[in-house]
Every structure is written in structure tokens, then in C-alpha cells.
Amino acid sequence: MSIVLDLDHSTAVRPAAPGRPSLIGMSKPQLAQTLAGIGIADKESRMRASQLWNWLYVNGVTDFDRMSNIAKPVRQLLADEFILDRPEIVSEQISSDGTRKWLFRFRDPANPRLPPVEVETVYIPEADRGTLCVSSQVGCTLTCTFCHTGTQKLVRNLTPGEILGQMLMARERLGDFPGGSRPADGGLVPGGDSRAITNVVMMGMGEPLYNYENVKQALLIASAGDGMSLSKRRITLSTSGVVPFIGPTGREIDVMLAISLHAVNDDLRDVLVPINKKYPLAELLEACRNYPGLSNARRITFEYVMLDGINDSDADARELVRLLAGIPAKINLIPFNPWPGTNYGCSPSSRIERFADIVNKAGYASPVRTPRGRDIFAACGQLKSESERLSKKDRDALTG
Ligand code: SAH
Ligand code: SF4
16 A cells, blocks of 8 residues: 655745746855855855855755844845745655655756656665665666666756755655654654664666766765765765766765676676676776775675576576675665566566575675565666656757
8 A cells, every 4th residue: 555645735836936046056165156146245155155054954944034043134135036946746655664755846947948857756764774765867868678767768967956955855854854843654764863864875766977966066965064964874876887987986975886787797787787888897896896995894785686587597696796706895686676568577586585695605694675665666766757858949949
């Protein structure tokens, strides 16, 4: 059983005001520069930037009028010039296992005539943590054959503000801001931690390393100690293997890395994860070996989807262990989550157990990922939206 909430759209919907830029997604120096750009003096703009930062990311405020330590005329000036845009919630679904999935809608404030785009974001509560699965793109340029998102063409990259907007909106819905209230089914929120969202995984729609700069900016803001303050050890970026950006991810964002491996030889990986033709296994694993800061306490997660009769033999398991030798690694076996129209099937549980056993015996603990939210289509690889890519002609007509 799953529940679809009937939301009160008068509070959930915050349509973007045409033309005014959103402050969400700006770094602190960008905020100060933007304030200086509307005539606020240099020194004051730095102070105001810090105050705004605190209101936006610590307190989750969406209305300039609530910024009590900012003088009224300045609040008015800010409201005239900027918006604090968050996505509109199109739907919120709750799975029988407590997983939540939102369909969020974004408009482009700079081009209000463009049709809005939609992405899915998922919250997975567990006993000791609450994980938010965030999207980086609308659709995906890649076409991994077992992935539902891969059947949707890339519509566009999400901006830093839109990536953060998913986190802010989820926090609000889960009562994570000061003064917020937990949802009625608040028992699903992990015990022991005061926050519902403790972890973030860039594992929603899209390939984060094909939107590197925006993902970097969003994650640096999300992990800033004086803001949203998510620990970098609790943020994981998953990539299908965009090799040139793996090193920069470690050096510049410094978050945990997950690799969608899924096959142990190039012939099969070329089919399952076609980016492999560009960056084959040897290059990918070399980039992993060189990932900055690797240690036994800081390992790379290798994701491996279990596809019946395709990549799930004992020989595959042994080859997997051999390939990863020498890399501080965790292995995550993901039972394939089916979607309408796929030709793949999930390996039987006895096969997954046998595969896991071989991997376990090689020293990798508890590797099978329990599918979450399958009933609301929220599990790995099931996310997709109806947003469609516009032709250049239509886009030009709408943006003038
Ligand atoms: N684009 C990035 C992150 C998003 S996908 C990437 O590919 O890494 C998150 C994980 O789910 C990836 O490992 C992806 O390969 C896997 N996945 C995709 N479709 C799946 C499906 N139908 N069942 C199980 N896992 C799937
Ligand atoms: Fe894109 Fe990742 Fe899906 Fe591949 S698995 S199509 S990279 S979202």
C-alpha cells in the first residue's frame, strides 16, 4: 500500500516571480557581490550575506519579512529584487515502508515562458539514518540499458539552487528546520538524531559528473559548517564513470564516491553502461585507485545491479573481487528494480545470496541493498519524469 498526499497547494506552491533572480544556490561571496550590485555598501553586503546565509540554510526561511535582524527597508529592497525560490510540490507519495517520493517542479526565473521541468527526489528513513536521494539533471544523456531514467532524454542540467531546493523542500516537509514539526508519521524518522535528513546521496535522476560545476557548488553549500552543515562523510556522489571528473570530485568537493560498475568486463559494460566505450574499465579503476584521501575508513562504494543471467555468475563475482583488489572498497549489490518496458529481470534471491557469499568471503561485508519504495516507484533506477526536451526552434521562440 502507498499513500499519495493531497497537498494544500496554497502553501506548497511558490511560483517564481518573473525576472527576479533567486538567492538560493549562491555561495556566500556571490551573495555579497549580488547585494553590492544593488547598491548595498561593500562592508554591509558581507554582513548581510552572512545573515541571509543563516536565514536560508540554517532556519529555512522563505520570506524576507521573517529576517528579523535585517532592517525593514533592506528587507523590502531584497524582496523587490530577489526571490527565495523553492520547487513546487507536484506530488508526495509515501511507501508502505516509509520511503517518501516527491515530484518537484521548477520554473526558470530568468525565462518564465519556458515550460517548467520536473524531477523526483526520494527520502529513505532507516533506524540509524535518514537518506535523501537527490537528482542532478532532468533526464540523463546516458542510456544505461537497465535504468528507467536512461530512457528519458536529457532535458537540462539542474542549477545549484534547484539541487539545493530539493534538499530545502525535503527538510521543510520533514520538519527539519528550527520550529518545524515532524510529519504525522514521524515515527519513521530515525531515532537518536535530531535531524530527519542525515545523509545525502546524488543518486537520483541524471549523471552528476555531467553537471559538475553546479553539483559542486550545491554540495559545497550543503556541507558548509555554518549553513546546512551536512558532513562530507555523509554525502555520496554516484557516477557511471565520467573519468576526467573523478579526481576533481575528490580534490574540490571531497565527498564520498560511488561507482556504478555493474559489469566486470568491457564487452558487457559497453552494453549495460555505454559510457564505458569512452572510459573503459581499466581507466575507470585507475581513476578510483587515485581518488584523493582513500583509506580503509574512507572507501569507494562499487554498485553492482543484479541482472538475471547477465552479470550474476560465480565467475563474475570472483572477477569482481579480483578487479577491486588494492582499492579500499565497499561493494553494494543492488537487486534490479523493474520498470515498465524493461527486458531485464532481477536475479533470483538464491543467486544473489551465492554471489554475495563469494564477495563476503573476500572480505566485503553485508553487500545487498534492500530495495526501498518499490511500490511507489522510488527505488534505484526507477525515477523518471514527464518533462520533455524542447526543440531549439521552440526554445528560441519562447525565450525571444
Ligand atoms: N547516474 C548516476 C547516479 C544515479 S543512479 C549513476 O549512474 O551512478 C543510482 C544507482 O542505481 C546507479 O548505480 C544505477 O546504475 C542504479 N540503477 C539504475 N537503474 C537501476 C534499476 N532499474 N535497478 C537497480 N539499480 C539501478
Ligand atoms: Fe543516467 Fe545513471 Fe541511469 Fe545511467 S544509471 S542512465 S548514468 S541515471
